[in-house]
Amino acid sequence: MIHYTKNPLIDDSIPENIQPLIDEDITQFLILKDGHIIGQSVDHIEGVYIENFDEALSQKRDLIETLDNEHNNPADSYQYVKDNATSGLVIHVTKNTVVDDTLHVFVVQEEHDLVHNTIVVCDDNTELNYIEYYVNNNPASNNIVTQSFVGENARLSYTTVNQFDQKSVLNIIRNGRVKRYGELTYNIAEVSDALSDVTTNVQLIEPYAKSYVKTVAITNQQQEARFEQLVEHLAHHTEGYIENYGVSSDTSALVFEGIGKIHKHMKQSVARQQNRGIVLSRKARLDANPLLLIDEYDVIASHGAAIGKIDEEQLYYLMSRGLSKRNAERLIINGFLSPVLDALDSDALKSVFVNSVERKTQDL
Amino acid sequence: MAKLEIKNLHAEVEGNKILRGVNLTINGGETHAIMGPNGTGKSTLASVVMGHPKYTVTEGEILLDGDNVLDMDVDERARAGLFLGMQAPAEVPGVTNSDFIKTAMNARLEEGKKVKLFSFIKEYDKAVQDLKMNDDLPHRYLNEGFSGGEKKRNEILQMKMLKPKFAILDEIDSGLDVDALKIVGENVTGMKSDDLGLLLITHYQRLLDYISADRVHVMMKGRLVKSGGMDIIERIDSEGYDWIKQEVGIEDERVLPKEDEERTVLGTCATKEALDL
Numbered sequence: 001m002i003h004y005t006k007n008p009l010i011d012d013s014i015p016e017n018i019q020p021l022i023d024e025d026i027t028q029f030l031i032l033k034d035g036h037i038i039g040q041s042v043d044h045i046e047g048v049y050i051e052n053f054d055e056a057l058s059q060k061r062d063l064i065e066t067l068d069n070e071h072n073n074p075a076d077s078y079q080y081v082k083d084n085a086t087s088g089l090v091i092h093v094t095k096n097t098v099v100d101d102t103l104h105v106f107v108v109q110e111e112h113d114l115v116h117n118t119i120v121v122c123d124d125n126t127e128l129n130y131i132e133y134y135v136n137n138n139p140a141s142n143n144i145v146t147q148s149f150v151g152e153n154a155r156l157s158y159t160t161v162n163q164f165d166q167k168s169v170l171n172i173i174r175n176g177r178v179k180r181y182g183e184l185t186y187n188i189a190e191v192s193d194a195l196s197d198v199t200t201n202v203q204l205i206e207p208y209a210k211s212y213v214k215t216v217a218i219t220n221q222q223q224e225a226r227f228e229q230l231v232e233h234l235a236h237h238t239e240g241y242i243e244n245y246g247v248s249s250d251t252s253a254l255v256f257e258g259i260g261k262i263h264k265h266m267k268q269s270v271a272r273q274q275n276r277g278i279v280l281s282r283k284a285r286l287d288a289n290p291l292l293l294i295d296e297y298d299v300i301a302s303h304g305a306a307i308g309k310i311d312e313e314q315l316y317y318l319m320s321r322g323l324s325k326r327n328a329e330r331l332i333i334n335g336f337l338s339p340v341l342d343a344l345d346s347d348a349l350k351s352v353f354v355n356s357v358e359r360k361t362q363d364l
Numbered sequence: 365m366a367k368l369e370i371k372n373l374h375a376e377v378e379g380n381k382i383l384r385g386v387n388l389t390i391n392g393g394e395t396h397a398i399m400g401p402n403g404t405g406k407s408t409l410a411s412v413v414m415g416h417p418k419y420t421v422t423e424g425e426i427l428l429d430g431d432n433v434l435d436m437d438v439d440e441r442a443r444a445g446l447f448l449g450m451q452a453p454a455e456v457p458g459v460t461n462s463d464f465i466k467t468a469m470n471a472r473l474e475e476g477k478k479v480k481l482f483s484f485i486k487e488y489d490k491a492v493q494d495l496k497m498n499d500d501l502p503h504r505y506l507n508e509g510f511s512g513g514e515k516k517r518n519e520i521l522q523m524k525m526l527k528p529k530f531a532i533l534d535e536i537d538s539g540l541d542v543d544a545l546k547i548v549g550e551n552v553t554g555m556k557s558d559d560l561g562l563l564l565i566t567h568y569q570r571l572l573d574y575i576s577a578d579r580v581h582v583m584m585k586g587r588l589v590k591s592g593g594m595d596i597i598e599r600i601d602s603e604g605y606d607w608i609k610q611e612v613g614i615e616d617e618r619v620l621p622k623e624d625e626e627r628t629v630l631g632t633c634a635t636k637e638a639l640d641l
C-alpha cells in the first residue's frame with residue numbers, strides 16, 4: 001500500500017529562487033511546494049495526465065500500486081517514502097503520445113521535511129523529455145523516490161538537478177524499468193551541498209531495451225556524497241551505459257559505485273561504464289568502484305576509471321591564450337561536466353547549474 | 365618598436381639540460397626561422413618562452429620590450445603579447461572553440477568589459493572562412509577529435525583573433541597537405557606587419573616557400589649554432605644538415621642520446637595514466 005499525507009501549505013507564493021527560471025524557454029512547467037501545486041502551465045497536454053500525488057492516488061490507485069509492486073525495492077528508505085509521502089507527482093504519457101516540448105517540474109521544500117514520490121509512466125510508443133529541479137529553502141531531511149516506466153518503443157529522457165543545502169540530508173532512490181525497444185536516459189546533475197546518498201536502479205526487462213545513466217556530481221567543503229548506479233540486464237540484447245563525472249574539492253568525499261549486472265542467458269547484451277573525476281585539492285577524495293557482474297559469456301562489457309588532478313596540459317594551453325588560471329580551471333571544469341549540462345535545454349537552468357559549479361569550486 | 369630578446373638561455377626538463385645557451389633577438393616586423401633536426405630543443409625553446417610549467421630556466425633571461433618575461437605567469441605573457449602556436453595543442457572536451465577564444469579576448473580587456481558579440485561572431489566567421497575550415501568549428505569542442513591539420517589551422521585562427529605582438533609557430537607545417545600549407549602560409553603572411561615579430565620553427569624548408577623569413581637559425585644540441593639568410597635553407601634542402609654538423613664539430617645533433625628520449629616519451633604516457641594523488 002502507498003500512503004499519502006497532506007501537509008498544510010503556509011504560503012502559496014512562488015519562491016524567489018524559482019521565479020526567474022520560469023521564462024520564455026519553458027512552455028510546460030509545474031511547481032510543487034510542500035506537496036501543493038502552486039503554479040503550472042500543463043492543464044491540457046494532449047495525451048498526458050499530470051496530477052498531484054493525492055489526486056492521482058484516488059484516480060489511478062490500481063495502476064500506481066501495480067507498477068509499484070513491480071519494482072519491489074527492498075531499501076528501507078524506499079519503504080519509508082511509500083509509507084510517509086507528503087509530496088508527489090504522477091505523470092502518465094498515454095499510448096502513442098509524443099510530447100514535443102520539455103516538461104519542467106520544480107519541487108520546492110519549504111516548511112516540512114520532504115518525503116517525495118514521482119512516478120513517470122510512458123506507455124508504448126511515447127516520447128517524453130522531462131526535467132526536474134529540486135530545491136530546499138529550509139534545512140530538512142529529504143527523502144525522494146522516483147519511478148519511471150518506459151514501455152515498448154518508448155523514449156524517456158529524465159534530467160534532474162538537485163540543490164539541497166549544507167544543513168540538509170538527502171536520500172534519493174530512482175528506479176527505472178524499460179521494455180522492448182524502449183530507451184531510458186537519466187541525466188543527473190547533483191550540485192547539492194547536502195550529505196547525499198543517491199541510488200539509480202535501471203532494469204532492462206525485455207529484449208532490445210536500452211538505458212543511459214549519466215551522473216555529474218560536485219562535492220565541496222566537508223560534504224560526503226555517494227552515488228550508486230545499478231543497471232540490470234534481465235533480457236537478452238539489452239544495452240546499458242553508465243557514465244559518471246565527478247569533481248571533488250576541499251575536504252569532501254565523493255564515491256561512485258556503478259554496477260552493470262548481466263544475468264545468465266541474457267546473450268548479446270552490452271554493459272559499458274566510464275568514470276572520470278577531477279580532484280581539486282589535496283584533502284579531497286574521489287573514488288570510483290566500477291563493477292561488472294556477468295553471468296553470461298556472449299556479451300560485450302567494459303569499465304574504466306580515470307581520476308586525477310586538472311590536466312596540466314589543458315590548463316597551460318588555455319592560459320597560453322591569456323586566460324587567468326582561475327578562468328581556465330572554470331572553463332575546463334564546466335567543459336568536463338558538459339555531458340549533463342548539455343541536457344538542460346533552458347538557459348536559466350543551465351546558469352543555475354553553472355553558478356552552483358562556480359560556487360562549489362570557488363576556493364581553488 | 366617591439367623587441368623580444370633571449371639571452372644565454374639555459375633550461376631543464378625532468379632533470380635533463382635541454383637548452384644550453386640560446387641567444388636570439390627578434391624585432392617587431394621581422395620574421396625568423398629556426399630549423400633543425402628532431403630532438404635538438406626547438407620545441408623546448410618555444411615552451412620556455414611561453415612558460416610551460418614543466419620547464420625550469422637555470423640561467424639567462426627573456427625580455428619583452430625590456431620587461432622580464434621569466435617573472436610573468438603563462439597568462440600574463442599571453443596578455444603581454446606573446447603567442448605560441450603549439451606543435452601538439454591540447455584537446456579540451458566540453459569547451460567550444462568560440463567560447464574559448466571569446467574568453468581569451470575578454471581576458472585582454474579591462475575588468476568588466478566584454479567583446480561585442482556581434483562583431484566577434486563576424487570576425488570569427490571570417491577567420492574560419494579565411495582558413496577554409498568547416499562552419500561548425502565554433503560549436504565544436506576545442507581540438508577534440510581534430511585531425512593534425514585541423515589543429516594547426518585552429519592555432520592560426522586563434523592567432524588571427526588574438527593579434528599578438530610576437531608569435532612563435534612550432535611546426536605549424538607538420539601534418540598539413542600542400543593545399544592546407546598554402547592556406548596557412550597565406551594567412552600567416554597576411555598577418556605580417558611592422559607590429560608583429562614572427563618565429564617559425566620547422567624542419568622542412570617547404571614552409572618557407574610560403575612564408576619568407578628575414579633570418580634563419582639552425583638549432584643543434586640546445587643552441588643556435590648557425591645563423592644567416594635564406595641561402596642556408598637552400599643548402600639544407602639539397603645537402604641536409606651534415607655540413608653544419610661538420611662546421612660545428614659535432615656528430616650527434618640531439619640534446620639527449622636516443623635511448624633517453626624513448627624512455628622519456630614512455631615516462632610521460634605512464635604519468636598521464638597514473639593517479640596523481
Ligand SMILES: Nc1ncnc2c1ncn2[C@@H]1O[C@H](COP(=O)(O)OP(=O)(O)O)[C@@H](O)[C@H]1O
Binds near residue numbers: 408418628629632
Ligand atoms: N616535457 C618533456 N619531458 C621530457 N623530455 C622532454 C620534454 N620536452 C622535451 N624533452 C626532451 O628534450 C629534447 C628536445 O626536445 P624538443 O625540444 O621537443 O626537440 P625538437 O622540438 O627540436 O624536436 C628531447 O630529447 C626530448 O625528449
Ligand SMILES: [Mg+2]
Binds near residue numbers: 406408451535
Ligand atoms: Mg618540436
